[in-house]
Structures are given as C-alpha cells and as structure tokens.
Amino acid sequence: MQAADNTAFADEVRLSFVASLYQQRGTLFAGMVAHVVTTMAVYLRIDDPFYLYAGLALFVVWLGRNLDMIAFDRLPKADFKLADTLRWEKRYVIGSFVTCSILGTICGHALVVAQDPFAELVTVSVTLASMISVVGRNFGSKLNVDMIILAACMPIMIGLSFAADPFMILMALLMLPLFLTTRSMANGVREFLFSAVTAERKASEIAERFDTALNNMSHGLFMLDGDGRIEVANRKARDFFNIDADIDLSGRVLKAALRLGTRNGVIARENFHQINEHLDNLISGREDRSLVRLDKNTWLEFSARHRGEKGVVLIFEDVSARIQSEKRILHMARFDNLTELPNRSWFKDIAAAKMAKAEPGQKLALAVLDIDDFKHVNDTMGHLSGDKLLSAIANRLRSLSRQKFVISRFGGDEFVLLMPDVEDVAELTRTMDHVIDTLRGTYMIDGHKLFISLSGGVAMAPVEGAQVEELHIQADLALYEAKRRDKNRWTLFEESMDLQYSERQRMKLDLREAIRTGAMELCYQPMFSPDGARIAGAEALSRWTHPELGPISPAVYIPLAEEMGIIGDLTRCVIDKAAQECASWPGELFVSVNLSAFDLADRAIISVVADALDRSGLAPERLQLEITESGLMNDLETARVILTELRAMGMSIAIDDFGTGYSSLSYLDMLPLNKVKIDRSFVRNLCADARKLKLLRGVVHLARELGLDIVVEGVETEAQLRLIRENECADLIQGFIFGSPIPGSAFGELATKLTKQDLIASAETSRLSRTLNSV
Structure with a gap:
C-alpha cells in the first residue's frame, strides 16, 4: 500500500480496506457451501474419510470466521487506531489462510495420495475458482493476498511435481505465472482503489475547503x-x-x-x-x-x-x-463642525455655482457679519458659552436662508452671506436691515440673558466679472468702517474705503519702519511745583512725523501699533530715548514714561527697562513709570508682580488718569504705587462746581493717607491753579498753565535755565537769612 502524505488519512483508508474484508459474507457462505459439497462428493466417490474430515474442518473455520466478523461489526470504528486495524487484519488473514491451507491440502492429497481423476479435477478446480476471491474480495490486505496464494498454490504445485510426469511438472511450473499474475492483479486493484480513494478524498477536501471559503x-x-x-x-x-x-x-x-x-x-x-x-x-x-x-x-x-x-x-x-x-468626511470637509453652516471652501464653491447660473445684468451682494464685543463673552463666560452663542446665531441665520441666501461661517464670530440676486441698493437695504434686526436681540446662554448686536459690511457688484475673494475684501473694509462708527450697524462698501484701507496699510508699514529705525521723536510736558517756582521732571510723549503726511496724532498711530502687535517695540524706543535724554538733564529731574497693557502682561518689560538704564547710566530713581487702569484690566496679578519688581529696582510707579475707572480705589491698595496722577476730568469746571472741588479734596486726602504723592493733570487757568494751591491738593502740577509738550532739546534748555534760577534764588535766600541772623 502506498504511503499516504497524510498519516491519519492513510490509516483511515487502511481501516476501510480491512473493513471491506469483513463485508460480503454471502460470498463467504457460498464458498463454504461449494467447498463442503466438493469434499463430500469426493468422499462419496472414493470413500476416503480424509475428505469427510476436511469438509467438517472447512465448516468449522467458516463458522469461526463468521462469528469474528460479527464481533468486528459491533466495534466503534471511529475509535480505531492503527494497532487495532492491524490486529483485526491479522485475525482475518489467519482465517483465510487456514481455509486456503485446507483447500490446498485436499488438492495435494488428491494428486499424491488418491490419484483419482475425479478427485483431482474437482478439488483443483474448486481451489483455483476460490482464487477469484483474491482479486474480487480479498485485495484489501496485501498480507492476506500473499497468504491465500501461498496456502492454496504451494500444495497444488508440490502435488503436480510429485507425479513424476514431465507434463505434470510442466503444469506445475506453468501455474507459477498464474499465481503471480493473480497476486499482481489483486495488488493492482488495491493500489488503484487506494489512488482513487485518495483522489476522491483530496477532491472532497478541496470541495469542502472551496465550499468553506465560498460560504465564509x-x-x-x-x-x-x-x-x-x-x-x-x-x-x-x-x-x-x-x-x-x-x-x-x-x-x-x-x-x-x-x-x-x-x-x-x-x-x-x-x-x-x-x-x-x-x-x-x-x-x-x-x-x-x-x-x-x-x-x-x-x-x-x-x-x-x-x-x-x-x-x-x-x-x-x-x-x-x-x-x-465618505459622506461624513465630505460633510466635515464642507461644513463648520460647530454651527453646521458651510465653511469657507464650500461657500466659495456654492457661490461659484450660483454665479454661473445667474442671468446677464443680475447683481449680487456679499455681506460679512461680526458679533460686537464677542471677545467679552468668551472672556467673561468662557469659550463654551461663546460656542453656544455662535450656534444660536447660526440657527437664526438658517431661518433666513429660506430667502435664498447662502450662509457660511468663516471662523471665529465671522458669518458671511451671499445674496445672489439683488435688484438695487433699496432692496439690499431692506434685506440687510431685516438680517440685522433678526440677529440682534437677547439670547439665553447657560441661564444668562445676553443682548447681542452685530456689525456688518456689504459689497454689491454685477455678476459679470465678480470675484468672491474681491467682494469679501470689500465687505471686510465696509465692516471695519461700521465698527469704527460705533458698531451695531451695517455699511455698504464705497471706493473711498479702499483708498482709506490702502493708506492705513501703508501707514502701518511706515510706522513699523519708523519704530525700527528710531525715527520716533519725544516731547516732554513739564511737571512743576504748585507755585511754579521749581521744575521737578517731565512726562515723555512720543511723536511721529510722517515724511509725506506730516505729524500723525498719537490717537492714530498708537492704536495702529497695538493692532499690529508692535506697541512693545514703541515702548522700548520711548524708554531708551527718554533715559538717554534725561541723563543729560541737570539736578535730580526725573522722566516719566507710560507703559501699555501689552507691557504689563509680559515680564520682558523688566529687562527692557534695566537695559535702558544700563545704556544711559540714568539712576533708577530718576525714571518714573506710568500705568493706566485700562492696562490693568486683562491680568491684574501679572501686572502687580511686574510693577513690584520694577519698584524694587528703585523706580517710581504712578497710576495715570486716576478716577476714570470703576476700580480705581482698589488699585491704590493692591499695587506698589508711589504717585497718583489725578485725571483732568477732576479739574474741568473746578471753579464753577463746588462738588468738583470737594471730590478732588477727598481723593487727595485718601491718597495722602496712603502715603502717595499727588500730580494733578490738565491745569489750564490761573483760577484752577489758585484753588488747587489754596486747598493744597497737589504736590506737582502738569498742564498748559505751565507749559505744553516741547521737544527734548527745548526742554533741556528750559530745565537748565530754571535750575540755575532756582540755585540763584536759593543762594540769595541763604545770604539774606545769614544777614538777618547777624543783625
């Protein structure tokens, strides 16, 4: 039997072949009957009891083999191992070997002993006929085939050889190829069936695998x-x-x-x-x-x-x-994840499609809306509440989209509307007024009522040749103008806005260059004693003279510097120049420099001041730093730490425009201050309003109780100065009554002149005092 590639499979096939030996018992019974009848016939013919015993032996062997087959049928074949298969194969081989040995023996007996033609013919014929079962029934065991041929053929060949007849000996020799051929045929059948079973098994496995793969x-x-x-x-x-x-x-x-x-x-x-x-x-x-x-x-x-x-x-x-x-990804790529409105990219695609379908002569408008003071909502209520407000406004915008608007959120609090078909400015005005009125109002956010207003900018143009990007720029310019006009309104773009915007952008570039190259100039407004006899110092004020536009107001360029994020560079420039020029002033005159909210939020200002003092050689006591209440609003604790370090370095700290903010009094206790500069609003109408004087005296008294010096700003008339002196409301006076801001060189000359006069007056007073004492 061929060795199978799979041992378990080979064992299974061998078991099936052995099992085939124990089947078809009808042929086994038919063979037993033929054998017994043959032996009985020979016995009756020649009256030889050997054949009687031989027939009985064949019957007994058949009976034993039959019982063995029944026992095999009752065994669980699934539990069979190779040893079990081999054991039952040997049991079957023993039975068939014994049967064939008896048949061979009766043939040999007939040829050698009985020498009866009938006995010889019948016994050899029946034995050779039984050999058919080797091919047809007993091929399942190679051992069985060999044992059957050996047991049946050898006695016949020996019997023929003993006849001493050359022809009989020839017959004996000729039987050998017959027996070998029978053996070869039986083995061939077995090998063929094994190959067939193997192929069928493989085909079944392939089909099973295919079916499993197909169905799984x-x-x-x-x-x-x-x-x-x-x-x-x-x-x-x-x-x-x-x-x-x-x-x-x-x-x-x-x-x-x-x-x-x-x-x-x-x-x-x-x-x-x-x-x-x-x-x-x-x-x-x-x-x-x-x-x-x-x-x-x-x-x-x-x-x-x-x-x-x-x-x-x-x-x-x-x-x-x-x-x-893919739909979700596409939606995420096209829509804002907070408001579910089209984002900038998708908005442009929609706008392009709308514009492509427009009829000749049709006009469109693009509006940019911005929530007024939205930063205040985020700062006071948190960004989560700010997001909820944006979603609520988006919901109101969606209700307007039924009017064939295309709406979008470009980011932050900026919403964009496209009106693809606008007849004229009158229709646009009605539409935008309706939009602003719809969005303006009270919103309930996290249990809080918020009144929200919006500002808008709109650009309108014919569809032919219109570009969304250009319209958006124009609408932004109009929005900026609306915010400049105190917000809560919308403005239609005009060509003059573009010119103003270009000039503004140019001014930004020129301002950056002026600060970088140190082209900014300083003026100084003196601070005098209340009697005007002594100059104590001056406040440094930056000035910018544009090479083409001339002098630019600080009210214009300082907000520009803050917007550009270069206000810190401007402060550094002012401190450097003020420290250099103050170092050349006579006596102990000080210079006062303003710090912005940006400066008070960054510890870098400490290094800026220290470096300026090192480069100029100015004593820290001669540098005064002024702060405003608006500069303290963003991060009071950081500002307090920075001011504490600056004061520890020896500088004076003054709070400017005192009294204009709601929390001024708390700052007097929380901050490391030396001086209070009382705002000009306390001095205005001082002579005409008695309550103003009482209020001024109260503030001065409170400051002095805290050990702070008083500087009164905005004194312009002799009457104001007289009241302040009579009520002892100031340690220093800063105002036009004594002088307006003047260039640094002029202030230096003034300071030198007044210092000399002060020295002469002091010497004269000293001489007169000595004369009086001698008298």
Whole structure:
C-alpha cells in the first residue's frame, strides 16, 4: 500500500480496506457451501474419510470466521487506531489462510495420495475458482493476498511435481505465472482503489475547503453560466438578500434573486429596475464595476469577472459604512463642525455655482457679519458659552436662508452671506436691515440673558466679472468702517474705503519702519511745583512725523501699533530715548514714561527697562513709570508682580488718569504705587462746581493717607491753579498753565535755565537769612 502524505488519512483508508474484508459474507457462505459439497462428493466417490474430515474442518473455520466478523461489526470504528486495524487484519488473514491451507491440502492429497481423476479435477478446480476471491474480495490486505496464494498454490504445485510426469511438472511450473499474475492483479486493484480513494478524498477536501471559503468569504458571490443563470450563490449572497437555504437558486436568472430580495424587504421597490439595469451592464461586459443603492441606507459595490462563454462571476460587498464614512468626511470637509453652516471652501464653491447660473445684468451682494464685543463673552463666560452663542446665531441665520441666501461661517464670530440676486441698493437695504434686526436681540446662554448686536459690511457688484475673494475684501473694509462708527450697524462698501484701507496699510508699514529705525521723536510736558517756582521732571510723549503726511496724532498711530502687535517695540524706543535724554538733564529731574497693557502682561518689560538704564547710566530713581487702569484690566496679578519688581529696582510707579475707572480705589491698595496722577476730568469746571472741588479734596486726602504723592493733570487757568494751591491738593502740577509738550532739546534748555534760577534764588535766600541772623 502506498504511503499516504497524510498519516491519519492513510490509516483511515487502511481501516476501510480491512473493513471491506469483513463485508460480503454471502460470498463467504457460498464458498463454504461449494467447498463442503466438493469434499463430500469426493468422499462419496472414493470413500476416503480424509475428505469427510476436511469438509467438517472447512465448516468449522467458516463458522469461526463468521462469528469474528460479527464481533468486528459491533466495534466503534471511529475509535480505531492503527494497532487495532492491524490486529483485526491479522485475525482475518489467519482465517483465510487456514481455509486456503485446507483447500490446498485436499488438492495435494488428491494428486499424491488418491490419484483419482475425479478427485483431482474437482478439488483443483474448486481451489483455483476460490482464487477469484483474491482479486474480487480479498485485495484489501496485501498480507492476506500473499497468504491465500501461498496456502492454496504451494500444495497444488508440490502435488503436480510429485507425479513424476514431465507434463505434470510442466503444469506445475506453468501455474507459477498464474499465481503471480493473480497476486499482481489483486495488488493492482488495491493500489488503484487506494489512488482513487485518495483522489476522491483530496477532491472532497478541496470541495469542502472551496465550499468553506465560498460560504465564509466576506463578499457575496453569484456565479452565472453563459445564459446568465445562477450556478453558485454563496451563503453571504443568500444571507444578504434574506433568501432561505432551502430555496434552490441553481438554474434561475439573477433577477429572480433580486425579486426575492425585494419581497424580503432588502431592496426598495422603487430601486429594483435601476439595480437590474446596473447588473445587466455588468453581465454584458459594458461595465466592470458598479455601485448599487438598495435602499436609503444600503449600498452594494458589484464587480464582474468574465469567464468567456462560460459566464461571469459577480462579487459584491456591503459598502454602506464606507459610503456613510465618505459622506461624513465630505460633510466635515464642507461644513463648520460647530454651527453646521458651510465653511469657507464650500461657500466659495456654492457661490461659484450660483454665479454661473445667474442671468446677464443680475447683481449680487456679499455681506460679512461680526458679533460686537464677542471677545467679552468668551472672556467673561468662557469659550463654551461663546460656542453656544455662535450656534444660536447660526440657527437664526438658517431661518433666513429660506430667502435664498447662502450662509457660511468663516471662523471665529465671522458669518458671511451671499445674496445672489439683488435688484438695487433699496432692496439690499431692506434685506440687510431685516438680517440685522433678526440677529440682534437677547439670547439665553447657560441661564444668562445676553443682548447681542452685530456689525456688518456689504459689497454689491454685477455678476459679470465678480470675484468672491474681491467682494469679501470689500465687505471686510465696509465692516471695519461700521465698527469704527460705533458698531451695531451695517455699511455698504464705497471706493473711498479702499483708498482709506490702502493708506492705513501703508501707514502701518511706515510706522513699523519708523519704530525700527528710531525715527520716533519725544516731547516732554513739564511737571512743576504748585507755585511754579521749581521744575521737578517731565512726562515723555512720543511723536511721529510722517515724511509725506506730516505729524500723525498719537490717537492714530498708537492704536495702529497695538493692532499690529508692535506697541512693545514703541515702548522700548520711548524708554531708551527718554533715559538717554534725561541723563543729560541737570539736578535730580526725573522722566516719566507710560507703559501699555501689552507691557504689563509680559515680564520682558523688566529687562527692557534695566537695559535702558544700563545704556544711559540714568539712576533708577530718576525714571518714573506710568500705568493706566485700562492696562490693568486683562491680568491684574501679572501686572502687580511686574510693577513690584520694577519698584524694587528703585523706580517710581504712578497710576495715570486716576478716577476714570470703576476700580480705581482698589488699585491704590493692591499695587506698589508711589504717585497718583489725578485725571483732568477732576479739574474741568473746578471753579464753577463746588462738588468738583470737594471730590478732588477727598481723593487727595485718601491718597495722602496712603502715603502717595499727588500730580494733578490738565491745569489750564490761573483760577484752577489758585484753588488747587489754596486747598493744597497737589504736590506737582502738569498742564498748559505751565507749559505744553516741547521737544527734548527745548526742554533741556528750559530745565537748565530754571535750575540755575532756582540755585540763584536759593543762594540769595541763604545770604539774606545769614544777614538777618547777624543783625
């Protein structure tokens, strides 16, 4: 027997061959009857009791073998191991060997002992006839074949040889090829059957694997023949179309499976014909791949593999999740995730499509809306509340979209509206007023009522030649103008705005260059003692003279510097120049420099001041730093730490414009201050309003109780100065009564002159005092 590639499989086949030996007991019974009848006939013919005993022995052996076969039938073959198979094979071989040995013996006895022609003919004939079972029944065991041939043939050949007849000896020799041929045929049958069983087993395994793979693949499959009829439909295909396993699809057209899917609710009826058309295109070869929609939420992707005239294989998979993911990705790419409004990119695509469909002569308008003071909402209520406000405004905008607006959120609190068909300015005005009125109002956010107003800028142009980007720039310029005009309004773009914007941008560039090159100039407003006899110092004020536009007001360029984020550079420039010039002033005159809110939020200002003092050699006591209440609003704790370090370095700290903020009094206690500069609003109408004087005296008294010096700003008349002196409300006076801001060189000359006069007056006073003392 050939060795099998798989040992377990070889053992299984061997067991099946051994089991075949124990089957077909009818032939075994027929053989026993023929053998017994033959021995009895020979016994009756020649009256030799040997044949009587031989027949009885054959019957007994048959009976034993029959009982052994019954015992084999009762055994559980599934539990058999190779040793069990070999043991039962040997038991069968013993039985057949004994039977054949008896048959061979009676042949040899007839040829050698009885020498009766009838006995010789009958016994040899029956024995040779029994050899047929070697090929037909006993081929299952090679050992069995060998034992049967050996047991049956050897006695016959020996008997023929003992006859001493050359012809009989020749017959004995001629029987050898017969016996060998019989053995070869039996072994050939066994080997052939083993190969057949092996091939069948492999084919079965391949078929099983194919069936397993086919029915466990993640894709559905329909295999169609050349006529478009189903040959194979795997389990996935049946399950997907909800087709019962007992329904035979073989030989049916594919449309029948689709009808079953429609009947089972898998396919929407309105999609049936379209699906069938897609599949016809695949089967006919017009398409290789097709995306098929079964219902609202289910998509299948079919692909076709053609087999020539043999048909086509359709493979499909459920791509619903992929389609939904692609839709979500596309939605994320097109829409703002907070407000669900179209984002900037998708808005431009929609606008381009609208503009492409516009009729000749049609006008469109683009509006940019911005929430007034939205930063205050984020700062006071948090960004989460700010997001909720944006969503609420977006919801109101969506209610306006029914009027054929295209709305979008470009980011932050900026919303953009496209009105693709606007007849004239009057219609635009009505529309924008309605939009602003709709969005303006009270919003409930996290239990808080917020009154929200918006500012807007609008650009209108004919559709022909219009560019969304250009319209957006123009609307932004109009929005800036609306905010400049105190917000809560909308403004239509005008060409002059573009000119103003260009000039503003140019001014920004020139301002940056002026600060970088140190072209900024300083003026100084003196601070005098209340009697005007002594100058104590001056406040440094930056000035910018544009090479083409002339002098630019600080009210213009300082907000520009803050907007550009270079206010810190301006402060550094002012401190450097003020420290350098103050170092050349006579006596102990000090210079006062203003710090911005930006400076008080960054510890870098400490290094800026220290470096300026090192470069100029100015004593820290001669540098005074002024702060305003607005500069303290953003981060009071950081400002307090920075000012504490600056004061520890020896500088004086003054709070400017005192009294104009709601929290002035708290700052007096929280900050490391040396001076209070009382705002000019306390001095205005001081002579006409007695309450102003009382208020001024109260503030001065409070400051002095805290050990702070008093500087009164904005003193312009002799009457104001007289009241301040009479009520002792100031340590220093800063105002036009004593002088307006003057250039650094002029202030230096003034300071030197006044210092000399002060020294002469002091010397004269000293001389007069000594004269009086001598008298």
